[in-house]
Amino acid sequence: MAASIARGMTFEESVLLGNAAGALAVTRGGAYDALPTAEAVRVLASAGDRETHGGPADGT
Numbered sequence: 001m002a003a004s005i006a007r008g009m010t011f012e013e014s015v016l017l018g019n020a021a022g023a024l025a026v027t028r029g030g031a032y033d034a035l036p037t038a039e040a041v042r043v044l045a046s047a048g049d050r051e052t053h054g055g056p057a058d059g060t
Helices: 002-006 011-025 038-051
Strands: none
Touching: 002 011, 011 038
8 A cells, every 4th residue: 555655646546456455465375475466456456446336435
């Protein structure tokens, strides 16, 4: 998430990528081996973005 903010992404984009990275990291054992690739994070984040339009925060 911090890396995304440092690259100039919005807070919302950074949270989305940070959540995706964390979700991927817990699917594998080990500290180094569990680190997801940037591509894997982008793929998961974009899949979640397509599936989660609306929600309680915006009244839908």
